[in-house]
Amino acid sequence: MQEGPAQSPGTPSSPPIHLASFFLSQGDPSAMAYAYGRAGNPTWEELERELGRLEDAQATTFASGLAASFALLLVLGRTHRRLLIADDGYYGTRKQAGLLAPFGLELLPTDHTDFGALERELGRGPSILWSESPTNPRLRVHDLERLSGLARRHGAPFVVDNTTATAALQRPLDLGADCVVTSLTKSASGHSDVILGSVTTRDGKLHQALREVRNLGGAIPGPLEAWLALRGIRTLALRIERQSQNASALARVLAAHPAVLAVHHPSITDPKLAGRQMPRGFGPLVSFEVQGGAAAADRVVGGARLIRPGTSFGGVESSWERRARWAGESAPEGLVRLSAGIEPLEELRADLLRALAHAAGPQLGGPGA
Ligand SMILES: *Cc1c(COP(=O)(O)O)cnc(C)c1O
Numbered sequence: 147m148q149e150g151p152a153q154s155p156g157t158p159s160s161p162p163i164h165l166a167s168f169f170l171s172q173g174d175p176s177a178m179a180y181a182y183g184r185a186g187n188p189t190w191e192e193l194e195r196e197l198g199r200l201e202d203a204q205a206t207t208f209a210s211g212l213a214a215s216f217a218l219l220l221v222l223g224r225t226h227r228r229l230l231i232a233d234d235g236y237y238g239t240r241k242q243a244g245l246l247a248p249f250g251l252e253l254l255p256t257d258h259t260d261f262g263a264l265e266r267e268l269g270r271g272p273s274i275l276w277s278e279s280p281t282n283p284r285l286r287v288h289d290l291e292r293l294s295g296l297a298r299r300h301g302a303p304f305v306v307d308n309t310t311a312t313a314a315l316q317r318p319l320d321l322g323a324d325c326v327v328t329s330l331t332k333s334a335s336g337h338s339d340v341i342l343g344s345v346t347t348r349d350g351k352l353h354q355a356l357r358e359v360r361n362l363g364g365a366i367p368g369p370l371e372a373w374l375a376l377r378g379i380r381t382l383a384l385r386i387e388r389q390s391q392n393a394s395a396l397a398r399v400l401a402a403h404p405a406v407l408a409v410h411h412p413s414i415t416d417p418k419l420a421g422r423q424m425p426r427g428f429g430p431l432v433s434f435e436v437q438g439g440a441a442a443a444d445r446v447v448g449g450a451r452l453i454r455p456g457t458s459f460g461g462v463e464s465s466w467e468r469r470a471r472w473a474g475e476s477a478p479e480g481l482v483r484l485s486a487g488i489e490p491l492e493e494l495r496a497d498l499l500r501a502l503a504h505a506a507g508p509q510l511g512g513p514g515a
Pocket of ligand 1: 342
């Protein structure tokens with residue numbers, strides 16, 4: 147978006163959407179910027195420039211976050227067959243890696259706060275270290291600088307899934323990551339209307355390999371989706387600052403509530419490390435467990451008027467779900483993952499307290515009804 151001054155009268159104030167399956171061409175297509183629409187599109191590239199600018203890196207966008215991680219596994223898995231993936235991160239990435247088991251990828255879910263165990267596993271053969279911080283949905287913070295040091299000593303590519311924080315709050319490439327995967331579906335686009343993903347890296351070879359896999363794998367972004375994400379990213383810094391403030395305030399409300407057994411939020415579980423890695427805020431998510439397990443958690447989610455029930459997160463409207471309703475999710479049965487939007491905090495607080503009272507009933511001190 148910031149490329150070139152574009153000051154001449156008549157220039158559109160917003161970039162166009164290039165809806166084209168092919169671009170006019172004759173002769174050797176390798177010499178042309180655009181020929182067939184699966185290989186390149188100016189609207190994706192506009193988004194990639196913006197994403198690259200946020201991390202001082204090169205970005206490749208894909209049809210979804212999982213399409214991005216799949217391409218990365220195909221490239222890194224050529225030389226590194228052991229996937230040391232965080233055992234409490236996004237369950238979809240672990241399920242996806244299972245698809246590559248018949249082709250020789252070994253799935254090794256590991257606790258990324260247990261450096262001794264990681265050191266042992268890294269020593270057993272060429273591995274990929276795949277972290278996520280804060281993790282979805284438990285919001286545990288991984289020490290990215292320390293993990294990158296470990297990975298480097300063992301020649302392991304170090305991947306960080308930065309979806310929950312986004313590049314506005316955390317820059318893993320500066321902390322030693324080789325590449326960053328982001329589901330742009332969530333906070334990055336921020337308006338719950340797009341499925342999209344990206345990989346950013348400062349390694350030119352990896353960047354080229356990813357583009358080749360995207361072209362031949364075919365999981366390309368749609369130009370309209372790319373445009374919507376570009377539009378969303380313009381306000382990312384503002385949105386995520388407000389969302390982070392709301393989430394941190396709601397974490398304090400939850401921690402003080404008698405019906406709440408546990409609150410998972412970086413401000414509570416690991417404030418020092420989180421404050422160092424994410425000085426501008428901890429993102430939109432806060433997870434918690436209530437007395438009464440899964441049934442009580444379902445009542446909480448059903449008891450709100452403002453906070454919307456549903457999966458995904460990072461949108462401008464608050465939403466939540468009981469996470470273990472998804473098969474394959476390793477979160478506790480009663481864990482609720484709340485995504486704070488940009489609504490006024492007082493409205494959110496009132497809605498949260500109403501829902502908790504709804505779930506607790508009179509026996510747990512709530513007002514009943
Ligand atoms: C949602 C999510 C993904 C997958 O992204 P999609 O856009 O849904 O394919 C990957 N990692 C994390 C942490 C996520 O939350």
